[in-house]
Amino acid sequence: MPDTQWEKVLWKSQPFPDNYVPDSFLSSLRRNANFRPYSYWSLVLASCAIVQQLAVIFIFLAIFVNLKERTLDPRILVWLSIGAFMLGVTIWERLDYHKFDSLSRRNGCAKIAKSSILVFLALLALSPVLKTLTAATSSDSIWALSSCLFVLNVVLADYSPAAPLGMVRERLTSVLSMNAAISSSVVLASRLSDDASVFALMVFSVQVFALFPILRHRLQATPAAVRVVITALLAGSTILLALPLSIVVAVILCATFMFVTFIGPCVLFWSQKYKNEIRGPWDVAVPKVN
Amino acid sequence: MERTAIAMICDFFHPNVGGVESHIYMLSANLITRGHKVIVITHSHPPDRVGIRWLSPGLKVYYIPFPTIASSATLPNFFTFLPYFRTIILREHITLIHAHASLSSLAHEGILHSHLLGVRTVFTDHSLFGFDDAASILTNKLVEAALRNVDAVICVSHTGRENTVLRAQLFERHPVVASDEPLRPSQYVNNNVYVIPNALVAERFKPDPNFKQTDTITVVVVSRLAYRKGIDLLVATAPRICAAFPNVRFLVGGDGPKMVELLQMREKHLLQDRIELLGPVKPNDVRSVLVQGSIFLNTSLTEAFGIAMVEAACAGLYVVSTRVGGVPEILPEDMISFANPEEDDVFRAMSEAIRIVSEGKHDPSQAHERVKSFYDWGGVCERTMRVYDAVLKSQPRDFWTRMQRTLDLGRFAGPIFLTILVVDCLFFLFLEWLMPREDVDFVRIDWDQERFIEVAHETQEARRGRRRLG
Numbered sequence: 001m002p003d004t005q006w007e008k009v010l011w012k013s014q015p016f017p018d019n020y021v022p023d024s025f026l027s028s029l030r031r032n033a034n035f036r037p038y039s040y041w042s043l044v045l046a047s048c049a050i051v052q053q054l055a056v057i058f059i060f061l062a063i064f065v066n067l068k069e070r071t072l073d074p075r076i077l078v079w080l081s082i083g084a085f086m087l088g089v090t091i092w093e094r095l096d097y098h099k100f101d102s103l104s105r106r107n108g109c110a111k112i113a114k115s116s117i118l119v120f121l122a123l124l125a126l127s128p129v130l131k132t133l134t135a136a137t138s139s140d141s142i143w144a145l146s147s148c149l150f151v152l153n154v155v156l157a158d159y160s161p162a163a164p165l166g167m168v169r170e171r172l173t174s175v176l177s178m179n180a181a182i183s184s185s186v187v188l189a190s191r192l193s194d195d196a197s198v199f200a201l202m203v204f205s206v207q208v209f210a211l212f213p214i215l216r217h218r219l220q221a222t223p224a225a226v227r228v229v230i231t232a233l234l235a236g237s238t239i240l241l242a243l244p245l246s247i248v249v250a251v252i253l254c255a256t257f258m259f260v261t262f263i264g265p266c267v268l269f270w271s272q273k274y275k276n277e278i279r280g281p282w283d284v285a286v287p288k289v290n
Numbered sequence: 291m292e293r294t295a296i297a298m299i300c301d302f303f304h305p306n307v308g309g310v311e312s313h314i315y316m317l318s319a320n321l322i323t324r325g326h327k328v329i330v331i332t333h334s335h336p337p338d339r340v341g342i343r344w345l346s347p348g349l350k351v352y353y354i355p356f357p358t359i360a361s362s363a364t365l366p367n368f369f370t371f372l373p374y375f376r377t378i379i380l381r382e383h384i385t386l387i388h389a390h391a392s393l394s395s396l397a398h399e400g401i402l403h404s405h406l407l408g409v410r411t412v413f414t415d416h417s418l419f420g421f422d423d424a425a426s427i428l429t430n431k432l433v434e435a436a437l438r439n440v441d442a443v444i445c446v447s448h449t450g451r452e453n454t455v456l457r458a459q460l461f462e463r464h465p466v467v468a469s470d471e472p473l474r475p476s477q478y479v480n481n482n483v484y485v486i487p488n489a490l491v492a493e494r495f496k497p498d499p500n501f502k503q504t505d506t507i508t509v510v511v512v513s514r515l516a517y518r519k520g521i522d523l524l525v526a527t528a529p530r531i532c533a534a535f536p537n538v539r540f541l542v543g544g545d546g547p548k549m550v551e552l553l554q555m556r557e558k559h560l561l562q563d564r565i566e567l568l569g570p571v572k573p574n575d576v577r578s579v580l581v582q583g584s585i586f587l588n589t590s591l592t593e594a595f596g597i598a599m600v601e602a603a604c605a606g607l608y609v610v611s612t613r614v615g616g617v618p619e620i621l622p623e624d625m626i627s628f629a630n631p632e633e634d635d636v637f638r639a640m641s642e643a644i645r646i647v648s649e650g651k652h653d654p655s656q657a658h659e660r661v662k663s664f665y666d667w668g669g670v671c672e673r674t675m676r677v678y679d680a681v682l683k684s685q686p687r688d689f690w691t692r693m694q695r696t697l698d699l700g701r702f703a704g705p706i707f708l709t710i711l712v713v714d715c716l717f718f719l720f721l722e723w724l725m726p727r728e729d730v731d732f733v734r735i736d737w738d739q740e741r742f743i744e745v746a747h748e749t750q751e752a753r754r755g756r757r758r759l760g
Contacts, residue, residue, distance in 0.1 A: 008448050010487040010595075010619045011664035018484040018673055025475035026452050282418035282453040284518060285591040285614050288632035289526040 030279045037272055043265030045224055048231040049159040050260050052216055055234035056208045057150055057181070058253060062241035063204060064188055067197045074200035081203045085116065088207075088215055095218050119206065127189075127199040134190040142187050149184035153177045157213060161220035174213065181209035231261075291679045295327040297384045301363050301394035303332040303351070305339055307573055309597055310391050310416050313488055317388075318349050320671035327736055329382055331375070333364050333396060348737035352378055354396070366395035366432065368402060368710050369717055375403050376721055380730045386678055388412045389440075392419070392454075393429065398436035402711070405439065405692065406718045410681045413437060414444040415454045418594045418615050430457045435699055435707045439692050441681040442482040444674065446595045447616030451485050463698075484677050487620070488595050489670045490604060492662035497606030497654040498581035507538050507647055509640070510583035510607065512576060512598060513590070515546030520589030520612060525551050526633040527589075529559040531640050538644060539564045543571035543579045580605040584647050584654075587640065591631060593617050599626070604661040606654025610643045612636070621664075625657060689715075 004015060006022045066072035089112060093105070134142065158174035185205035189198045219227060235257050242250040298318055302310045318328040334340040334353035343351045354374050356364045378384070387404050389397030392415050401411045413436075419426045437443060437458040445451035455461060465478040509531070513519045525548075528540055542552065542565065549567070556565045571579055580586070586602035588611040596617045599609050609626040611617050618628065627646075629639035646652055687695070696711050697704040 008619055009622070010447060010485070010616075011621060013669075018486055018677070019481050021476040021479045021481070021483075023474055023476070025479060026456070029452070029456075278421045278456065280452065280456075281449050282592065282594075282615055283420050283422075285520075285612065285631040287520055287523045287589075287591060288630075288634075289522055290633050 026280075028281050032275060032277045033279050035275060035277055038269060040265060040269050043268060044261055045227065046159075047261050047265055048227050049216060049220060050154075051231050051257055052234050053154060053157050053159070053213070054256065054260065055231075055238040056212055057153065058238045059234070059241060060185070060205060060208055062238070062245060064185075064192075064201060065245055067192055067201060070193070074194075074196040077200040077204055081200070081207050084207055085211070088211060092215060092218065095222070120203070123202045123206070124199055127195045127202060130186055130189050130202060131192065131195055131198040132190065134187045137187075137190070139191065142191060146184040146188050149180040149187075152180040153184070153209070156180065158217065161217070178210055178213065181205070185209070291675050293325055293327065294386055294678060294682070295382060295384045296321060296329075296678070297379065297382065297387045297400075298328060298330045298390065299332075299387055299394075299397050299400035300330075300390035301333055301358075301396045302391055303330055304345065305335055306362055309488070309595075312573075313414075313416065314390055315345070315349070316489070316491070316667050317671060317674060319347055320667050321675070322348055322737075322739065324671065324675070325739070326675075327382075329378070329384070331378060331396065331400070333358060333362075344737075348739060348742065350382075350737070356396070361393075363393055364395050366398065368399060369714065371396060371399040372403050372714065372717055373721055373725075375400060376407065376718070377725070377730060379404070379407050379409055380727060381732050383733070384409055386410045386412065386682065388414065388678075390414045391416050392433045392457075393417075398432065401436050401440050402714060403718070405686070405689070406715065408686070410686065411440045412442045412444065412677060412681055413440045414446070415450060416446055416594060418450060418453050418592055419457060421457070431700075431703055434458045435696070435703060438695050438699060438707075439687060441684065441686075442484065442677050443480075444484045444486050444677060446486070446488050447619050448485055449616040449619065450594045451483055455479055455483060482680075484673075486670055486673045486677070487665065488597050488600075489665040489667045490597060490601055490661075492604055492658070492666065495577050495580070495601050495604035495658070495661075497658050501581065501606075501654065503584075503650065505537050507535070507585065507644055508541055508583035509538060509585045509587050510541045510543070510580055510602065511587050511589075512543040512571060512579060512602075513588065515542075515544050515548040515552065517548065518591055519546075519548075520591045520631060521546075521548035521551065523589040523612070523631060523633060523636050524587070525555045527636045527640065528565060529555060529561065530633075530637050531644075532559070532561055532564050534637075534641065535644055537648075539566070541566050541568065541579065541583055543568040543576070545570040576601065577605055580607060583607060584652070585610060585640075585643050588612065588617075589631070589636065590614055590617070596620055600661060600665060604658055606657050608643050608647050608652045608657075610636075610639050621661075625652075625660070 006014060006016055006020065008022070008024070063072065063077065067074060067077070093109075154177075156173040156177035158171055158177070182205060185201060189201050192198050192201060219230060239250050239253055242253055298314050300310065300314055302308060303314055304311055314330065318330060321328045328349055330349060330351045332351065332353060333356040336355075340353050340355065343353065345351055352374075354371070356370070359365050379387075387400050387409055389400045389411065390413075391397055397413065401413060404411050415433075419430060421427070421430065433454075434457065437460065443454060443458070443460060445454050460480045460483050462478040462480070465473055511524060513521075515521050524542075531538055532540075552565075552567060556562055556567070568579065580602055584607060586599065586607040586609045588596065588599050588602075588609065590596070590612060591614060593615040596611070596615075599611055599617065600620055603609050603621055603625050609621060611626060611628060612631045613628040614631065620626075627639040627643045629635040693708060693711065696708045699707055
């Protein structure tokens with residue numbers, strides 16, 4: 001062993017062979033440097049958003065079945081939708097209360113009213129078209145297509161909480177997710193028997209698939225208790241709606257909700273012990289610009 | 291070391307331009323002048339760069355007709371290279387292959403096939419990779435599989451070696467523990483992983499002898515204008531430096547996606563007369579750009595070796611660089627200033643460098659002489675030949691060991707790559723039957739450097755004689 005100290009430099013010719021491994025080898029390796037372990041309950045809380053999305057889809061499906069079987073009057077559904085819309089707008093306003101002054105709020109209200117009336121009228125005019133749009137397609141294809149689209153909706157939905165300040169930034173995936181759900185409701189609407197039902201279903205689908213995710217985004221910034229209550233309400237009403245249709249479906253739904261809320265986070269929590277993040281000087285540095 | 295026939299295998303070679311390409315060419319040229327036989331195997335560049343070509347000084351290049359998928363890399367498919375590979379290795383009497391670059395699938399395939407022909411393997415890794423995204427997880431597994439049975443690995447910097455050892459798992463996973471003392475790295479890291487840096491031709495990067503120190507200090511940046519080269523840092527710091535030092539101007543060579551941001555920055559701060567953007571610079575013109583300045587700024591976010599900085603230092607520039615990857619190893623502290631990849635720190639390091647240069651503490655010609663003594667291709671070639679020698683003298687692994695080592699890759703990757711290894715053998719046997727060795731068109735006359743010099747002399751003499759007569 002030569003007396004001279006080995007140095008980690010290339011420009012100097014050193015009295016060591018090229019395959020010499022110094023004792024300082026990999027001394028700059030850091031494991032799990034910025035690793036913050038999740039706590040189980042925070043994961044459970046975060047999974048509430050997924051349960052809400054699933055519940056909303058199954059509520060929609062239950063209502064569709066009721067409309068198709070003519071056990072629900074479409075007019076009631078339209079009024080329910082309008083009521084839900086009012087409630088949603090009110091909650092939205094409450095959450096945004098401290099951000100804007102009264103003038104811009106009034107402007108915002110006028111805008112919302114205008115665009116909602118427009119959508120309402122457009123859907124009313126389009127419902128005969130939507131009804132016959134995929135009428136020629138066989139029912140089997142419709143069921144398969146709509147279930148695929150709903151799966152896409154669940155997979156692509158944006159479950160992240162809203163940024164604390166500033167406007168909601170729409171991601172491409174969340175837009176795709178909304179489009180998948182709306183298309184799914186359009187193809188389902190062709191199975192209904194009259195224009196009023198089609199109209200009611202489309203109004204409801206715009207409520208739950210276009211507007212609710214935006215609200216849910218906001219709700220995720222509210223205290224945990226509020227979120228838990230809303231999730232429980234939605235999940236409970238889903239099961240209540242599903243029970244008269246099919247007990248098997250209700251049981252499966254129950255199991256799914258349990259799995260997503262309690263067992264899924266458990267698996268993620270358990271798998272954290274396998275986390276092995278390696279960092280070292282070879283990583284691409286992140287530039288810090290003021 | 292006696293005369294050896296070596297095949298360099300890589301997807302990246304001339305007519306492409308880059309660090310790996312020039313490394314392979316310079317190493318081959320130096321090996322040829324030391325009397326070895328070297329060929330290069332790469333993929334073709336249709337329409338005109340196809341077939342077999344000769345490059346000076348007697349380097350034979352096989353351009354294999356494989357289509358490329360992205361950034362001049364071919365599709366990894368493990369088998370289609372074998373028919374070409376077998377024929378070339380047989381007809382050229384190759385005894386050792388030297389594969390380059392971890393994203394080159396030709397290189398991986400070469401390492402996979404060579405044991406069938408009893409050819410030994412050396413691999414050089416030129417770049418650094420992370421571990422935390424899907425692309426690097428996949429490519430790291432491919433590299434690990436390829437390097438499972440390689441005879442020696444060369445890395446271009448110590449940081450690069452640490453990275454490669456981790457990526458390709460080039461260590462004993464279950465070392466025998468003899469005592470309670472903690473294991474020293476040399477006891478479990480494979481002893482066939484070498485560090486041999488890149489080099490440069492110092493004569494091509496001489497400082498300008500007519501360079502006069504004026505009040506104006508020119509900062510040179512020569513780089514691909516991409517995110518990985520830290521152009522965001524350049525965009526952020528250049529206006530601040532211009533504002534703080536009225537005698538500083540910038541000269542930026544290179545092109546890339548971040549060009550727009552540089553142009554916008556120049557316009558926004560009205561610095562058109564102080565920041566000159568040259569656009570793409572040809573490799574031959576780099577020196578003429580470098581010698582116009584006295585400080586070289588590199589803001590890379592990752593760098594295995596950083597040959598551009600060595601070239602700049604060789605041309606007599608003082609270097610300022612971010613402290614990333616293998617950069618801290620390449621130059622002594624008094625020729626380079628380091629900064630963390632942060633706007634404020636780059637500004638601090640640049641101010642320091644401007645002070646050093648304006649006080650005349652940095653001597654270009656002395657810097658040139660020093661870099662010349664640090665890096666030269668002759669030394670790199672000698673060190674590489676020592677690796678070849680060690681590989682050729684070592685005992686090759688038998689097939690059973692290869693299979694076991696491949697199976698050790700992992701629960702999923704192990705069986706997959708074992709299947710590939712076995713199918714590759716069957717394919718080889720099929721080729722032996724389909725294209726018998728007797729039918730291979732063997733190369734009988736190799737390039738003879740001495741004979742070439744002789745012929746060149748004779749021609750010159752004859753021409754001189756004719757002129758005298760005429």
